[in-house]
Amino acid sequence: xxxxxxxxxxxxxxxxxxxxxxxxxxxxxxxxxxxxxxxxxxxxxxxxxxxxxxxxxxxxxxxxxxxxxxxxxxxxxxxxxxxxxxxxxxxxxxxxxxxxxxxxxxxxxxxxxxxxxxxxxxxxxxxxxxxxxxxxxxxxxxxxxxxxxxxxxxxxxxxxxxxxxxxxxxxxxxxxxxxxxxxxxxxxxxxxxxxxxxxxxxxxxxxxxxxxxxxxxxxxxxxxxxxxxxxxxxxxxxxxxxxx
Amino acid sequence: xxxxxxxxxxxxxxxxxxxxxxxxxxxxxxxxxxxxxxxxxxxxxxxxxxxxxxxxxxxxxxxxxxxxxxxxxxxxxxxxxxxxxxxxxxxxxxxxxxxxxxxxxxxxxxxxxxxxxxxxxxxxxxxxxxxxxxxxxxxxxxxxxxxxxxxxxxxxxxxxxxxxxxxxxxxxxxxxxxxxxxxxxxxxxxxxxxxxxxxxxxxxxxxxxxxxxxxxxxxxxxxxxxxxxxxxxxxxxxxxxxxxxxxxxxxxxxxxxxxxxxxxxxxxxxxxxxxxxxxxxxxxxxxxxxxxxxxxxxxxxxxxxxxxxxxxxxxx
Numbered sequence: 001x002x003x004x005x006x007x008x009x010x011x012x013x014x015x016x017x018x019x020x021x022x023x024x025x026x027x028x029x030x031x032x033x034x035x036x037x038x039x040x041x042x043x044x045x046x047x048x049x050x051x052x053x054x055x056x057x058x059x060x061x062x063x064x065x066x067x068x069x070x071x072x073x074x075x076x077x078x079x080x081x082x083x084x085x086x087x088x089x090x091x092x093x094x095x096x097x098x099x100x101x102x103x104x105x106x107x108x109x110x111x112x113x114x115x116x117x118x119x120x121x122x123x124x125x126x127x128x129x130x131x132x133x134x135x136x137x138x139x140x141x142x143x144x145x146x147x148x149x150x151x152x153x154x155x156x157x158x159x160x161x162x163x164x165x166x167x168x169x170x171x172x173x174x175x176x177x178x179x180x181x182x183x184x185x186x187x188x189x190x191x192x193x194x195x196x197x198x199x200x201x202x203x204x205x206x207x208x209x210x211x212x213x214x215x216x217x218x219x220x221x222x223x224x225x226x227x228x229x230x231x232x233x234x235x236x237x238x239x240x241x242x243x244x
Numbered sequence: 245x246x247x248x249x250x251x252x253x254x255x256x257x258x259x260x261x262x263x264x265x266x267x268x269x270x271x272x273x274x275x276x277x278x279x280x281x282x283x284x285x286x287x288x289x290x291x292x293x294x295x296x297x298x299x300x301x302x303x304x305x306x307x308x309x310x311x312x313x314x315x316x317x318x319x320x321x322x323x324x325x326x327x328x329x330x331x332x333x334x335x336x337x338x339x340x341x342x343x344x345x346x347x348x349x350x351x352x353x354x355x356x357x358x359x360x361x362x363x364x365x366x367x368x369x370x371x372x373x374x375x376x377x378x379x380x381x382x383x384x385x386x387x388x389x390x391x392x393x394x395x396x397x398x399x400x401x402x403x404x405x406x407x408x409x410x411x412x413x414x415x416x417x418x419x420x421x422x423x424x425x426x427x428x429x430x431x432x433x434x435x436x437x438x439x440x441x442x443x444x445x446x447x448x449x450x451x452x453x454x455x456x457x458x459x460x461x462x463x464x465x466x467x468x469x470x471x472x473x474x475x476x477x478x479x480x481x482x483x484x485x486x487x488x489x490x491x492x493x494x495x496x497x498x499x500x501x502x503x504x505x506x507x508x509x510x511x512x513x514x515x516x517x518x519x520x521x522x523x524x525x526x527x528x529x530x531x532x533x534x535x536x537x538x539x540x541x542x543x544x545x546x547x548x549x550x551x552x553x554x555x556x557x558x559x560x
Contacts, residue, residue: 091330
């Protein structure tokens, strides 16, 4: 099974890149401790949720989204060095290449979740096992479009522009998805948000707050984005044979 | 050592009527303008030409990294992509780095795992002289060591066709010498090797046959000895009135002789011998100049045209 060896080294490479590893996992944690820890037992005005719980949920969707998309920055670097062209003249299939990128992205996302959960638990946040699992499972599914988006960005932009592109895109998706402020009512932003995968990622986290799991609309939106972005990523990888 | 499976390498490599044009702000760049090449399995062929001759573009098409605008490529009887997927091709591209955060051994093992019939990783490290660097992280290597690792990655796949695009660019003299001796040992296993270079000496010393490219066309194709005789010439120019050019043409090492007024121009295959003979037989000769044809000049002679389009200066 050649792809297992290949994927194993891809994972090893991710863990060994200390700066990437520490910053990727560190930022959501720092955010969490700064925002939530001081008032972790108090409830947020007008809601039944404590600061500790609320920010665990918010940062779970934001942190994992970042973890997934940031694979694009690594891909852009690999293209810059010419390594992607080297891979293109090997029998590595598109499928095996994507699988390795997907698994490294998910590993980072899972570690982000575990660290957040552990921090929250240490601040006294407790949830039923069902809610932890429901939230985690749904977030992992909701991350699929972002895994594809990371690969797509990585093969479209250069290392010079990957920072701004990624930063802008993540901020926009997080904002419109309601990560920072709940977008309520039935206005334009509300309708627009529901068309985005980040909206459903945030909804997945809200399972922990007593929210409903996705209805048909959520599943269809996430599936559609996954299909579109995975198609786009495959297209971008296939055409990406030139020098960068 | 592998035994050749004849069916696998049948047909060798064939490029037929290959054309590739790139768009640029200054108009189209005709990188490759219709080339035909056949390489038999087991041959070692040098693709020789100055920068911008179209060598890298040709190699990209051979490897399936670029689609030709016209013409076809077959590698062992199949399209390049299929040959690559089948693990029959190993290549060292012109420029390129390595991915970081793996040791040399891990990186080579990672790539070896992708091929159906790969070489033993330690053997690949051994032959490329990387044994004592096996544990080093790839980002800590020197330029020459990086090239070695890229070479190890190319041969660990144990390919039937090895393609090398200007492989010795970052190497010092000793590194080059070692590199070519490894390459020749690999070719001696019955492998097909195609390498691009702009050094005539590299082609002469390491290939059975050289294909000369200039301006996207093939200008000569034959045994390296023949090619060397054609492009390795020097010119002797001297003021020597009253001597019949026909007599000069009989001097040792002279291919042809011309007269322009009082000046004679000797086109030499061995200018050292010629100049000795000239000084001995015609001590009255003066204003003697010996000019070595650079490869670029030789190409211009062969193609009989200067750079006819500014756009051709773009590296291909």
